[in-house]
Each structure stands twice: as structure tokens, then as C-alpha cells.
Amino acid sequence: MTIALAPVSPAQSETTRIQRVVSPGGIEAWLVHDTTLPLVAVEIAFLGGAAQDPVERPGVANLAASLLDEGAGPLDATAFQDRMAEKAIELRFDASRDMVGGSLRTLSENVDDAFELLRLSVNEPRFDDEAVERIRQAQLAALRRRQNDPSSLASLNWSARAFPGHPYGRPVSGTLESVAAIGPADLRTFVDRNLARDNLKIAVVGDITPEKLGPALDRVFGALPAKAQLTPVPDVEPQGLGTDVVQQLDVPQTSIVFGGIGLKRDDKDFIPAFVLNHMLGGSAFSSRLFREVREKRGLAYSVYSHLAPLDHAALILGGTATKNDRAGESIELIRAEYARLLKEGPSAEELEDAKSYLIGSFALRFDSSAKVASQLLQIQIDNLGIDYIDVRNDLVAAVTLGDIRRVAARLDAHPALLFSLVGKPAGLPQGNGG
Structure with a gap:
């Protein structure tokens, strides 16, 4: 191929x-x-x-x-x-x-x-x-x-x-x-x-x-051992969802990492989930989190999210940094926007824009021999098949609003996010900290 x-x-x-x-x-x-x-x-x-x-x-x-x-x-x-x-x-x-x-x-x-x-x-x-x-x-x-x-x-x-x-x-x-x-x-x-x-x-x-x-x-x-002696690692789901873990540090901004349950790479709905995440926080300029957190309210310079399919856990992760006194407002906004996207879904125009970007930008992953080698390795690790590069854009193009609604409903079965904050955050919801 x-x-x-x-x-x-x-x-x-x-x-x-x-x-x-x-x-x-x-x-x-x-x-x-x-x-x-x-x-x-x-x-x-x-x-x-x-x-x-x-x-x-x-x-x-x-x-x-x-x-x-x-x-x-x-x-x-x-x-x-x-x-x-x-x-x-x-x-x-x-x-x-x-x-x-x-x-x-x-x-x-x-x-x-x-x-x-x-x-x-x-x-x-x-x-x-x-x-x-x-x-x-x-x-x-x-x-x-x-x-x-x-x-x-x-x-x-x-x-x-x-x-x-x-x-x-x-x-x-x-x-x-x-x-x-x-x-x-x-x-x-x-x-x-x-x-x-x-x-x-x-x-x-x-x-x-x-x-x-x-x-x-x-x-x-050829001289390496035929078989590795790996200790079995159990599959796991993240704990503490819906809560905040806070570490006090005397800095002017609060760094925030958030995450919840996502989809594994071999899940049949991974590509629709990948497109859905792009609309949530996968784009530096057009995602909902970017518009709501940065453009409309100026809470942060950047905010992002991405699917993180580990070998033994399926995650959606993200992060941002904001002024200490805006930390509570920021995490509540992220929670609300994630919940809204899962419940209401995107518009047809929003979906088409996301697919167009993801298809058009795919070639940027292959603009050097090092990048090509890295991509080929990851495709092998993910067991996607040697023809994946040929079919990937077609898979993205085929995603429909129905696919997005289906994967959103799956994610909405476990919508809670765990937030980790380091700084001197203010305005956090009572009872969530730890």
C-alpha cells in the first residue's frame, strides 16, 4: 500500500x-x-x-x-x-x-x-x-x-x-x-x-x-529472548470521577488537569469519539472549550482535550491554566460544556468543519521520514492494519450525526470528570475537594 x-x-x-x-x-x-x-x-x-x-x-x-x-x-x-x-x-x-x-x-x-x-x-x-x-x-x-x-x-x-x-x-x-x-x-x-x-x-x-x-x-x-516475561496488568477505570484533588502551591496561576472515561483504540466507535473530541477541545482555535474558556471569557490562554487510549484504560484527558481566582469558574465551565456536548450533540455544520480539518491536516503527520516512521510504529502498536493510512480519512469522512449521537450517549453513561488543581485555586465547589 x-x-x-x-x-x-x-x-x-x-x-x-x-x-x-x-x-x-x-x-x-x-x-x-x-x-x-x-x-x-x-x-x-x-x-x-x-x-x-x-x-x-x-x-x-x-x-x-x-x-x-x-x-x-x-x-x-x-x-x-x-x-x-x-x-x-x-x-x-x-x-x-x-x-x-x-x-x-x-x-x-x-x-x-x-x-x-x-x-x-x-x-x-x-x-x-x-x-x-x-x-x-x-x-x-x-x-x-x-x-x-x-x-x-x-x-x-x-x-x-x-x-x-x-x-x-x-x-x-x-x-x-x-x-x-x-x-x-x-x-x-x-x-x-x-x-x-x-x-x-x-x-x-x-x-x-x-x-x-x-x-x-x-x-x-535476533539474539533477544523469544518471549518477554511481562507481569499481567489489569484493565482499570479511573476512580474519583466527579471530585477535585487540590494541591496548594504559591504560584499566580492554577494548573488544571481533568479527565474521565473514554474509549479504547480498538473500539468500533473510536473514530466518531475522536471527531467528537475534536469539537470539544481537540482544536486550538475552533473547539467549544477554546471558544467558551478563552474567547468568550478570557479565562485561559489555552485549553485542550484528547482521547488517551492506554493499553489497560480508556480515557479522555485535558488541561488548562488560569488565574487562581478564576479556577472554580473554569472547571465548572469545562464540566458544563462537556455535559452539554454529550447531551445535545454538535450541529451538522460543526461536524462537517471538524471532519474537514481532521482530513486535511492528516498529511502533516507525514512530512518527514521521522514522522512517517513514528506513525507506522503507532499503527502497529494499535493493531490497525497496514492499510490504515489509506482508509483513515474515509473513516473520518463517513462519521455521521447519528454516529456522534451514539458515541455521545455512550460517554454520557459516565460523564463525570476528575479535576486535579495545583496552585491557590479559589471558588471551588464545596464538598468536591480532597
């Missing part, structure tokens, strides 16, 4: 064909062979992520991911970074709740060197004492800064209230106490249990042929 987002010449369409490449050893990647520039972009994901952290030590996945390119195999951290600099190779790893991700960027002439560094990173990370302590101290410094960052605190407090006793309630970056206690043995155990072939997704875009990529996949990933 091709990335058919805009008119292209026959020659161009040949270079943007998505191919499923399976290595001799059975490792699969999605490839867009594009010779426009002498570059190769690779995105990988090991499913599991910070949800696999030990209960008593959140932050292990995050620290382990940060150290994968800080020395591996025969190369210590300095030698590894020097090797990347010599060949203009970019390699980085990170962790989210549901995966450990990696990104590789290289000139095609250096792809063999880049793949070797990637191989060393995922198979033979060193976790040398010097590197572990250096990255640990950097992460501890970041955690200390976040203690005075109202936006970060609001997000952390929301998750803790929404998911008590669940992995999603623990901070991905850990805490000052947990990160200080993580040792090389914790990091190695995490890597040994979580980096495997059966939970690996790969997307490659650029100047590399399928014939070259297939054997390279085996060289890079």
Missing part, C-alpha cells in the same frame, strides 16, 4: 510503498523505502513500559531506557557517544506507561554502524556505575524541579487519584526515594524481562532496501 495523502507522481508513489519485511529469523518490520534523501529513520517499541516497574520502585523503566545508549558491549559511555558523534548517528530511548521506545536516525552510508550501536544497546547495555549515577543524578534533579512545576504536579496527582494501587497510578519517572534506590541489578532485571522479540514493533523509513533490512533485523534483534 502507499501513503496516499497527496497527489504524487508514479515515481514518488513507488518510493512511498509500505512493505512488510520479515527477516529470515521471523522478525517483522514495516518499511517505507524512500530514496529522496540519503537518510534512514527507525522507530522501535517494546510493549510493557513503566507499567512493569516493581511496585516499590517506580522509575526503573525510565532509568533503564535512559541508560541504553550510555555504554553497551565493549564501549563505555564516552566511547559509545563518541562513536555516534563520529558517524552523525542519533540514537535515544525513552519509557512511557505502556512501552519502552527507541529512535534511530542515520545517514544511509552509516546504516551498518548505526544498526550495530542499536544492537549493542538493546542486547548488551553495560549499566556501568559511573553512567548509572550520572543519569540518576540528572533524573533526581529533574524530579526536584517538578516539585515546583504546577503542570507536572497536576498530572501526577490526577493519575495517583484516578488509579490508586494500579501501575498507572505510579509516576513513570519515579520518585526521589525510588530513583535513589534503583541499582544496576534492577535495571538489568528489567531489560532481561522486558526487551524481547515477541513484544517488539519496528518501523523503518528511508534509503534502505527490503533485501538489506531483512538480514539486518536478525543481526540487531
Whole structure:
């Protein structure tokens, strides 16, 4: 299939064909062979992520991911970074709740060197004492800064209230106490249990042929364990809906994070819900929340919402920031506007405008090889099918007012939102705080 987002010449369409490449050893990647520039972009994901952290030590996945390119195999951290600099190779790893991700960027002439560094990173990370302590101290410094960052605190407090006793309630970056206690043995155990072939997704875009990529996949990933040893994570719904969690902080504005029950990515109504959310808070300039909160009342500079389908929870999330004395007014307005949209639905014109924007802006997700690779990876993670790029805009175009009413009724069965506020908020409803 091709990335058919805009008119292209026959020659161009040949270079943007998505191919499923399976290595001799059975490792699969999605490839867009594009010779426009002498570059190769690779995105990988090991499913599991910070949800696999030990209960008593959140932050292990995050620290382990940060150290994968800080020395591996025969190369210590300095030698590894020097090797990347010599060949203009970019390699980085990170962790989210549901995966450990990696990104590789290289000139095609250096792809063999880049793949070797990637191989060393995922198979033979060193976790040398010097590197572990250096990255640990950097992460501890970041955690200390976040203690005075109202936006970060609001997000952390929301998750803790929404998911008590669940992995999603623990901070991905850990805490000052947990990160200080993580040792090389914790990091190695995490890597040994979580980096495997059966939970690996790969997307490659650029100047590399399928014939070259297939054997390279085996060289890079073939020695990984066949199966990850993941701890089962239960599905969960957010708790505390309809209440507010407040943390006092002496700042001029109150940061607000809100959220409730959404839809999972594999739900048949996800696309209608995606369109509905665009009308609620998905657009920076035309959404209802933007009009009501910013344009009409000047309560905030920005306000947003988005669907957040995690592996084990379906959420709708959003946020804003406002003057302390307008915090109560802001959250009541957000609650009311969400309820009104679910009960009354949008107008036909509002729906058509939303669909037009979502269809027209889709191509912006593919304006670089890195973005294409990232999108291909996410499509694999979401199990949407290799033809999703071709059919996505048709799915959006097919959404009707009846579809919107149906999904609105489903969301209206659980319309309450949990708000997390950090600052010195005033005017909050009595009895909702905690």
C-alpha cells in the first residue's frame, strides 16, 4: 500500500510503498523505502513500559531506557557517544506507561554502524556505575524541579487519584526515594524481562532496501529472548470521577488537569469519539472549550482535550491554566460544556468543519521520514492494519450525526470528570475537594 495523502507522481508513489519485511529469523518490520534523501529513520517499541516497574520502585523503566545508549558491549559511555558523534548517528530511548521506545536516525552510508550501536544497546547495555549515577543524578534533579512545576504536579496527582494501587497510578519517572534506590541489578532485571522479540514493533523509513533490512533485523534483534516475561496488568477505570484533588502551591496561576472515561483504540466507535473530541477541545482555535474558556471569557490562554487510549484504560484527558481566582469558574465551565456536548450533540455544520480539518491536516503527520516512521510504529502498536493510512480519512469522512449521537450517549453513561488543581485555586465547589 502507499501513503496516499497527496497527489504524487508514479515515481514518488513507488518510493512511498509500505512493505512488510520479515527477516529470515521471523522478525517483522514495516518499511517505507524512500530514496529522496540519503537518510534512514527507525522507530522501535517494546510493549510493557513503566507499567512493569516493581511496585516499590517506580522509575526503573525510565532509568533503564535512559541508560541504553550510555555504554553497551565493549564501549563505555564516552566511547559509545563518541562513536555516534563520529558517524552523525542519533540514537535515544525513552519509557512511557505502556512501552519502552527507541529512535534511530542515520545517514544511509552509516546504516551498518548505526544498526550495530542499536544492537549493542538493546542486547548488551553495560549499566556501568559511573553512567548509572550520572543519569540518576540528572533524573533526581529533574524530579526536584517538578516539585515546583504546577503542570507536572497536576498530572501526577490526577493519575495517583484516578488509579490508586494500579501501575498507572505510579509516576513513570519515579520518585526521589525510588530513583535513589534503583541499582544496576534492577535495571538489568528489567531489560532481561522486558526487551524481547515477541513484544517488539519496528518501523523503518528511508534509503534502505527490503533485501538489506531483512538480514539486518536478525543481526540487531535476533539474539533477544523469544518471549518477554511481562507481569499481567489489569484493565482499570479511573476512580474519583466527579471530585477535585487540590494541591496548594504559591504560584499566580492554577494548573488544571481533568479527565474521565473514554474509549479504547480498538473500539468500533473510536473514530466518531475522536471527531467528537475534536469539537470539544481537540482544536486550538475552533473547539467549544477554546471558544467558551478563552474567547468568550478570557479565562485561559489555552485549553485542550484528547482521547488517551492506554493499553489497560480508556480515557479522555485535558488541561488548562488560569488565574487562581478564576479556577472554580473554569472547571465548572469545562464540566458544563462537556455535559452539554454529550447531551445535545454538535450541529451538522460543526461536524462537517471538524471532519474537514481532521482530513486535511492528516498529511502533516507525514512530512518527514521521522514522522512517517513514528506513525507506522503507532499503527502497529494499535493493531490497525497496514492499510490504515489509506482508509483513515474515509473513516473520518463517513462519521455521521447519528454516529456522534451514539458515541455521545455512550460517554454520557459516565460523564463525570476528575479535576486535579495545583496552585491557590479559589471558588471551588464545596464538598468536591480532597
